[in-house]
Amino acid sequence: MLKQISSIEEYTNSYKMSISQPENFWAVIAENFLWKKKWTQIFSGGFEKADYKWFEGGKLNITENCLDRHLELLGNKTAILWEPNNPSEQNRKISYNELHEEVCQFSNALEKLGVKKGDTVCLYMPMIPELTIAMLSCARIGAIHSIVFGGFSAQSIADRILDAECMWMITADGCYRGNKPLYLKKIVDEALEKCQSIKKSIVFNRSNFECPMKEGRDLWWSDVIKNCSKTHEAITMDSEDPLFILYTSGSTGKPKGVLHTTAGYMVYVAYTFLNVFQYKPEQIYWCTADIGWVTGHSYIVYGPLLNGATTLMYEGIPQFPDWGRWWDVIDKYKVNIFYTAPTAIRSLEAQGLKSIEGKSLSSLKVLGSVGEPINKEAWEWYHKNIGKEKCPIIDTWWQTETGGILISSLAGITPEKATYATLPLPGIEPIIVDVEGAEIKEMIAEGNLCIRQSWPGQARTVYKNHARFIQTYFTTYPNKYFTGDGCKRDNDGNYRITGRVDDVMNVSGHRIGTAEVENAINEHPVVYENAVVGFPHAIKGQGIFAFVACQTHPKDILSFKQEVLDIVSKIIGPFAKPDRIEIVSGLPKTRSGKIMRRILRKISEGEFDKVGDISTLLNPEVVEEIMKKIRN
Numbered sequence: 001m002l003k004q005i006s007s008i009e010e011y012t013n014s015y016k017m018s019i020s021q022p023e024n025f026w027a028v029i030a031e032n033f034l035w036k037k038k039w040t041q042i043f044s045g046g047f048e049k050a051d052y053k054w055f056e057g058g059k060l061n062i063t064e065n066c067l068d069r070h071l072e073l074l075g076n077k078t079a080i081l082w083e084p085n086n087p088s089e090q091n092r093k094i095s096y097n098e099l100h101e102e103v104c105q106f107s108n109a110l111e112k113l114g115v116k117k118g119d120t121v122c123l124y125m126p127m128i129p130e131l132t133i134a135m136l137s138c139a140r141i142g143a144i145h146s147i148v149f150g151g152f153s154a155q156s157i158a159d160r161i162l163d164a165e166c167m168w169m170i171t172a173d174g175c176y177r178g179n180k181p182l183y184l185k186k187i188v189d190e191a192l193e194k195c196q197s198i199k200k201s202i203v204f205n206r207s208n209f210e211c212p213m214k215e216g217r218d219l220w221w222s223d224v225i226k227n228c229s230k231t232h233e234a235i236t237m238d239s240e241d242p243l244f245i246l247y248t249s250g251s252t253g254k255p256k257g258v259l260h261t262t263a264g265y266m267v268y269v270a271y272t273f274l275n276v277f278q279y280k281p282e283q284i285y286w287c288t289a290d291i292g293w294v295t296g297h298s299y300i301v302y303g304p305l306l307n308g309a310t311t312l313m314y315e316g317i318p319q320f321p322d323w324g325r326w327w328d329v330i331d332k333y334k335v336n337i338f339y340t341a342p343t344a345i346r347s348l349e350a351q352g353l354k355s356i357e358g359k360s361l362s363s364l365k366v367l368g369s370v371g372e373p374i375n376k377e378a379w380e381w382y383h384k385n386i387g388k389e390k391c392p393i394i395d396t397w398w399q400t401e402t403g404g405i406l407i408s409s410l411a412g413i414t415p416e417k418a419t420y421a422t423l424p425l426p427g428i429e430p431i432i433v434d435v436e437g438a439e440i441k442e443m444i445a446e447g448n449l450c451i452r453q454s455w456p457g458q459a460r461t462v463y464k465n466h467a468r469f470i471q472t473y474f475t476t477y478p479n480k481y482f483t484g485d486g487c488k489r490d491n492d493g494n495y496r497i498t499g500r501v502d503d504v505m506n507v508s509g510h511r512i513g514t515a516e517v518e519n520a521i522n523e524h525p526v527v528y529e530n531a532v533v534g535f536p537h538a539i540k541g542q543g544i545f546a547f548v549a550c551q552t553h554p555k556d557i558l559s560f561k562q563e564v565l566d567i568v569s570k571i572i573g574p575f576a577k578p579d580r581i582e583i584v585s586g587l588p589k590t591r592s593g594k595i596m597r598r599i600l601r602k603i604s605e606g607e608f609d610k611v612g613d614i615s616t617l618l619n620p621e622v623v624e625e626i627m628k629k630i631r632n
């Protein structure tokens, strides 16, 4: 088993060694896993061609490390605690033995259908244990899972299936989110009309929803596992074989299929889970994310299971049946480690303290935050009312592309500082660069955040588009990984992430590209151009502001705005709907025709005096007009 860092001295020593001798450092950690064959080379390659590799020559299967390896000692321990949407429905407890059997059985079923190593499988499922079983089964047989978050539209699913050339689909009839039914299979059916590549679609019956099955394509989960054995020999994978694809938004239109490989990801998420959360055996750990995002991949499924932890999965939403639900869940299962997002904390804070009345929360030991900068007020509310001023708060900064946490305090071990993610983890060397790309060496600094060297959990490529991968992350600042985030460093070397410096918005912790939303809005027949920017939003962190220019001014403004919202829901998903839509006669542009988003950003922030000199614009009168509108 991995050894945990348990003092600040150990952190300092590990950190020093990890930077001076990264290969030795990671080799010692990697020794703690189950390998079918050890690696021959710990690290090779670099950022220039983004051809870095970790533990090359090694052979393993990540699910043997998540499951088989624990059976002897932890077979009866609960691996997954599942809390349903509706509190009156029966919950589930799945032991490591049971999870192993279910994964083996479903792996056999997938192989029987013809799913092979290297095939890509699209998953679109509710937060139920079968999602974990399906993803682990893919990993066990060497298929690459591509999980699509349950809030995405049919169009978004189709785009992702086509891009990843998925041949297989795994879904469910549907689920409830609060009182609202979500008909997942219907959405998938619509998506599959555009995707001839899908050979079979496996459907789990979660809710007994009416669910027409397409002959020859759709199969019930319960049928495909019939007569399949509950033992399965895991396929041997190379360290650098792909494990999963996960789509994420960037500055340009189409989301990127970020690809993670097997061994490096495994070593990195296991190591960071154990150390950042300071997980102790027998503790109950709960991350409220959705498995459809990277936080769920790394810190609901792989990180906890690799450490033999008990991971809680909750199917529902925080406000159902009332805003006290999360606290009830914490008390019901005596949750020790709780990991959530600032946007959720702010929503809960907005409900006042009533939702916490009568809840004990005394089991809590560690609180975590992820996904966006946490503001001081939310930090303090979380610290005082949930942590009762006795739980350390870890503010974990990382990205889909980083695989796991890069900057965070280690709970209770290294110092915390409100609104700062604090110190880099071992193996991570952050650098701050100015706009010209020069590294700022002074301790107190502000600029763009880059990372100097590769770490095992780093994404390897954009699926089928390595050129785009290099272009996005390694060309702005040559020989450095550019994160897309801005940050500050204090005198003690603590990092505070200030937010994206590119055209990516962070709305309720969801990454959304401005271009994606703009492209969707452009589909409206009377829109001739539009620009989208993020603006400060009290609960969501950022809201979406759309400035829309129309060929003819819509007669019925309310229904026009509704149509715009509907289009965004249909093309991306309801979570990407703009919070504000303003109809304008044109967009501010430079003489060369470039849209001046900076000005729109200032206007949407209400900072009218900071729009700067507009006299050189092609159309300064448009800025005046927009400002006048917004002021009113």
Ligand code: WTA
Pocket: 248, 293, 294, 295, 369, 370, 371, 372, 373, 374, 395, 396, 397, 398, 399, 400, 401, 421, 483, 484, 485, 497, 498, 499, 500, 506, 509, 510, 511
């Ligand atoms: C932001 C989510 C401030 C950041 C794990 C990053 C954060 C983007 C934090 C990645 C944090 C994530 N403090 N900002 N603790 N964590 N971010 O890929 O802008 O969905 O670039 O990964 O979220 O979002 P992604």
